[in-house]
Amino acid sequence: MIKPLGDRVVLEPVENEEKTASGLILPETSKEKPQEGRVVAVGSGHLEDGKRVPLEVTEGQRVIFSKFAVTDVKYDGRDYLILRESDILAIVE
Amino acid sequence: MIKPLGDRVVLEPVENEEKTASGLILPETSKEKPQEGRVVAVGSGHLEDGKRVPLEVTEGQRVIFSKFAVTDVKYDGRDYLILRESDILAIVE
Amino acid sequence: MIKPLGDRVVLEPVENEEKTASGLILPETSKEKPQEGRVVAVGSGHLEDGKRVPLEVTEGQRVIFSKFAVTDVKYDGRDYLILRESDILAIVE
Amino acid sequence: MIKPLGDRVVLEPVENEEKTASGLILPETSKEKPQEGRVVAVGSGHLEDGKRVPLEVTEGQRVIFSKFAVTDVKYDGRDYLILRESDILAIVE
Amino acid sequence: MIKPLGDRVVLEPVENEEKTASGLILPETSKEKPQEGRVVAVGSGHLEDGKRVPLEVTEGQRVIFSKFAVTDVKYDGRDYLILRESDILAIVE
């Protein structure tokens, strides 16, 4: 298992077929180039004045994120992405 | 539904016809290139010292925003914009 | 009406005739290129540690501001300017 | 009257004759290019954690300042300078 | 022994054979170029408002880290890496 640190989140990328089902289309030309993923694991929280503030996203949620500053990791044959919660723009419900 | 995170806001762009009605005209030549939109969803608030401070804007309001750092998203055939509240300049009432 | 957010202020530009009356002349060559305006609306305040600190300027005051980072907006046929209070240098009384 | 905002100060420039009297000479070659002025008005203070901390300088004092980030203003036929207190280096007593 | 300061961590690099066993593969083409290591020693914690907040990682854990800002050190014939905890992306369990 990959357990992210602090305000980081592990995502698995959402495939195109699934995207069509949800109705979400992310244009190629968008400046920030958002992408969609599913939350696999969340870190212990933001460090604020010495306390941990829990993240807003939780396991299983589908999220839109900016693909800058994302790290690609391959584990047990699967692709994952690690990013900070602040690079997640929104939850798709 | 698209639920923005933290201090982010989801807008739908306001069409030109509607703009004329409100009397607001945003000049092409303006340096910050403001645009107009309607608030569709707001995030949980600004994270300040470990607490969430609610956003000022609320659903349904019409706002002027700077179009830098805005992410375009297409969902169920509609165009939306995701941005931070700090990139919203004013509410048009 | 245009209601600015947070620490932002809406100004209407002050015309030249009026400037002469007040005795204020802003030189072309000044590095920061200050301009004069009248406060039309003020935001809810600076967000400091989760609390709103009211702005110093109030409606009706005449102010000198740095014209960088100002956004021009046209509303109901009139020109307005939106800027942060920190870009206002002084009140002219 | 010009009333500066926040941590800003209004100065009137000190003339050369007066400089000789005080014994202060500011070399042309100095990297920060300090200049001398007299305090005409002071702002409401530094905004620190939502409170105003009064400025150290007071009306009538003569000060040395760094001429970067100074805004020149002409009012009622006189030249003034507006700058932040943090750009004032010292008081000359 | 090498005792890291503050929010720093000492790692020993994890060899390729071991990587295959865990199933983790870090692609060459990944933008942040993550690498894997084992925690050998941790610092006294993050300095936050004058207090030490303990690190999240502990000795013996295997971690993925961004290889930027890592310092290579050779001690008693072995290779070690020193980095800040914030450059560790996740723990591999």
Added chain:
Amino acid sequence: MIKPLGDRVVLEPVENEEKTASGLILPETSKEKPQEGRVVAVGSGHLEDGKRVPLEVTEGQRVIFSKFAVTDVKYDGRDYLILRESDILAIVE
């Protein structure tokens, strides 16, 4: 008299003869180019969360400082230097 503001300090430069006596030699080739001076006046302190924290250096001490960001001032025929305490590296006792 020159009274520095806030966390600033006024120094008089220490001459070469005096340097030899103290045994301190500052190499020409040092990257930060340290210099030696004697404290003539100290400011009211660092502004921290709205309170003044007194400076560490006091009048009469000899100090080593980095010569970047130092302002040269000539007063009553003497040369002085104004700098922030954070640009002082150490006290020479």
Added chain:
Amino acid sequence: MIKPLGDRVVLEPVENEEKTASGLILPETSKEKPQEGRVVAVGSGHLEDGKRVPLEVTEGQRVIFSKFAVTDVKYDGRDYLILRESDILAIVE
């Protein structure tokens, strides 16, 4: 004696012979170019919210540091280095 200010530390460089004895070798090719030194004097501490937080290192300890932002000082015929504690990576015990 050289007494460092605040979060600064004075080191004397550790010679090569001594390095071999401890078993520490710092590679030439390392990006941050770490070096080894012995702590000669420590400052009064980090200034955090108006309070001094003592440094972690103490006199006599051997430390690895990044050689950027180090100032070389010669005193009584000996070479010393002045740096901030945050540029010390680890203590070698």
